[in-house]
Amino acid sequence: xxxxxxxxxxxxxxxxxxxxxxxxxxxxxxxxxxxxxxxxxxxxxxxxxxxxxxxxxxxxxxxxxxxxxxxxxxxxxxxxxxxxxxxxxxxxxxxxxxxxxxxxxxxxxxxxxxxxxxxxxxxxxxxxxxxxxxxxxxxxxxxxxxxxxxxxxxxxxxxxxxxxxxxxxxxxxxxxxxxxxxxxxxxxxxxxxxxxxxxxxxxxxxxxxxx
Amino acid sequence: xxxxxxxxxxxxxxxxxxxxxxxxxxxxxxxxxxxxxxxxxxxxxxxxxxxxxxxxxxxxxxxxxxxxxxxxxxxxxxxxxxxxxxxxxxxxxxxxxxxxxxxxxxxxxxxxxxxxxxxxxxxxxxxxxxxxxxxxxxxxxxxxxxxxxxxxxxxxxxxxxxxxxxxxxxxxxxxxxxxxxxxxxxxxxxxxxxxxxxxxxxxxxxxxxxx
DNA sequence: ATGATGTGTAGAACTAGTTCTATAGGTAAA
DNA sequence: TTTACCTATAGAACTAGTTCTACACATCAT
Numbered sequence: 483x484x485x486x487x488x489x490x491x492x493x494x495x496x497x498x499x500x501x502x503x504x505x506x507x508x509x510x511x512x513x514x515x516x517x518x519x520x521x522x523x524x525x526x527x528x529x530x531x532x533x534x535x536x537x538x539x540x541x542x543x544x545x546x547x548x549x550x551x552x553x554x555x556x557x558x559x560x561x562x563x564x565x566x567x568x569x570x571x572x573x574x575x576x577x578x579x580x581x582x583x584x585x586x587x588x589x590x591x592x593x594x595x596x597x598x599x600x601x602x603x604x605x606x607x608x609x610x611x612x613x614x615x616x617x618x619x620x621x622x623x624x625x626x627x628x629x630x631x632x633x634x635x636x637x638x639x640x641x642x643x644x645x646x647x648x649x650x651x652x653x654x655x656x657x658x659x660x661x662x663x664x665x666x667x668x669x670x671x672x673x674x675x676x677x678x679x680x681x682x683x684x685x686x687x688x689x690x691x692x693x
Numbered sequence: 694x695x696x697x698x699x700x701x702x703x704x705x706x707x708x709x710x711x712x713x714x715x716x717x718x719x720x721x722x723x724x725x726x727x728x729x730x731x732x733x734x735x736x737x738x739x740x741x742x743x744x745x746x747x748x749x750x751x752x753x754x755x756x757x758x759x760x761x762x763x764x765x766x767x768x769x770x771x772x773x774x775x776x777x778x779x780x781x782x783x784x785x786x787x788x789x790x791x792x793x794x795x796x797x798x799x800x801x802x803x804x805x806x807x808x809x810x811x812x813x814x815x816x817x818x819x820x821x822x823x824x825x826x827x828x829x830x831x832x833x834x835x836x837x838x839x840x841x842x843x844x845x846x847x848x849x850x851x852x853x854x855x856x857x858x859x860x861x862x863x864x865x866x867x868x869x870x871x872x873x874x875x876x877x878x879x880x881x882x883x884x885x886x887x888x889x890x891x892x893x894x895x896x897x898x899x900x901x902x903x904x
Numbered sequence: 905a906t907g908a909t910g911t912g913t914a915g916a917a918c919t920a921g922t923t924c925t926a927t928a929g930g931t932a933a934a
Numbered sequence: 935t936t937t938a939c940c941t942a943t944a945g946a947a948c949t950a951g952t953t954c955t956a957c958a959c960a961t962c963a964t
Binding site: 495496497498499500501502503505506569590591592593594597646647648649650651680681682683684686 | 706707708709710711712713714716717780801802803804805808857858859860861862891892893894895897
């Protein structure tokens with residue numbers, strides 16, 4: 483009877499991180515069956531061929547966008563729980579991944595205790611979300627935010643954002659659109675607010691992620 | 694007699710990575726004494742108070758520049774061997790760190806076997822350099838032509854560039870590096886000139902392309 | 905219809921970033 | 935060993951970008 487043996491899939495491109503997580507899981511679930519995946523292809527192969535209770539997913543895969551892998555996995559095995567293991571200092575990406583189908587979000591900088599807590603919580607209740615992120619979710623559901631933050635932007639805002647990520651300065655943009663530079667700044671501010679970012683580098687990231 | 698007990702210092706800001714490395718070391722050196730450090734401060738404290746044979750140093754510390762920590766460590770304990778544990782896919786930074794005093798360079802994406810090999814090699818011969826990097830060193834010494842434009846940048850310039858692409862403003866960078874904002878601007882200009890670009894978006898592109 | 909929210913815009917005052925110039929130490933070439 | 939270049943740095947004067955406030959118009963839910 484393998485029915486009761488908990489199965490895990492650790493998806494991270496660094497084997498050393500997989501080792502660490504593996505160790506934690508074994509401490510908590512001595513009978514655990516643990517699969518490792520170092521690429522998107524491997525994830526899909528394993529998910530197709532094995533029942534997976536919990537996938538721990540690093541979102542820094544070099545392969546590309548981890549949002550897709552979440553929906554792909556859910557399409558194959560809707561009951562697989564997904565715990566995001568993020569290297570980003572801030573939790574700005576949490577909501578995106580939770581919207582995409584993950585049900586837990588854990589920071590790579592977390593302590594061992596927090597990680598254990600997260601693993602247990604995922605296996606018992608199917609979710610793990612810190613207070614910080616709960617607050618964000620509340621905010622998000624109250625204000626009915628669309629899944630793709632770019633949809634929050636008005637047409638003019640998208641227009642400005644596109645020029646910004648091409649590297650144009652405020653004055654250049656002002657000239658192109660025949661508006662004043664302070665107007666461009668106002669747009670820039672609103673764009674940043676809506677996307678919950680505060681610099682150009684993040685704007686470029688966001689556009690790459692969602693378009 | 695502790696003289697023969699090998700001592701290690703694992704310096705990485707992610708505890709999970711430290712766990713993984715720790716496990717590997719214990720497999721290879723059962724009597725190992727292992728210290729953990731999650732910040733530059735901790736590194737220095739440990740290096741001051743303990744003999745360290747081998748330091749495994751992650752170069753993605755949020756604290757700042759890992760080049761300095763190498764020379765600081767060497768200043769306190771010249772015999773400490775340093776193995777760089779890099780998260781960058783390409784080894785573009787390898788030469789810099791080797792020049793700064795490290796004697797080994799290992800990629801985070803390496804297999805467990807490679808990591809074990811690296812650890813053994815560091816303890817036995819005091820160095821570990823892959824063929825790939827040996828080739829680069831040769832190339833760099835023979836042709837003097839940089840393989841990629843980032844190698845045109847001086848250490849300080851790379852440091853500034855990395856902060857720029859993280860989205861920090863000139864003043865923030867000036868504060869972090871304890872220099873004046875005009876100095877940061879000067880660096881920014883030189884970086885742009887060397888890479889033949891003229892805006893932040895292109896800088897981000899260039900770094901993505903070559904690292 | 906009405907008060908709330910979103911959009912497109914800008915002036916004025918301010919702050920951040922740039923440019924130009926300069927210096928001192930390091931290293932490499934002549 | 936002198937010249938030339940590169941690196942790391944900054945002051946002063948300037949320009950670009952931000953902030954704060956504001957207003958008109960559109961839409962939307964009550």
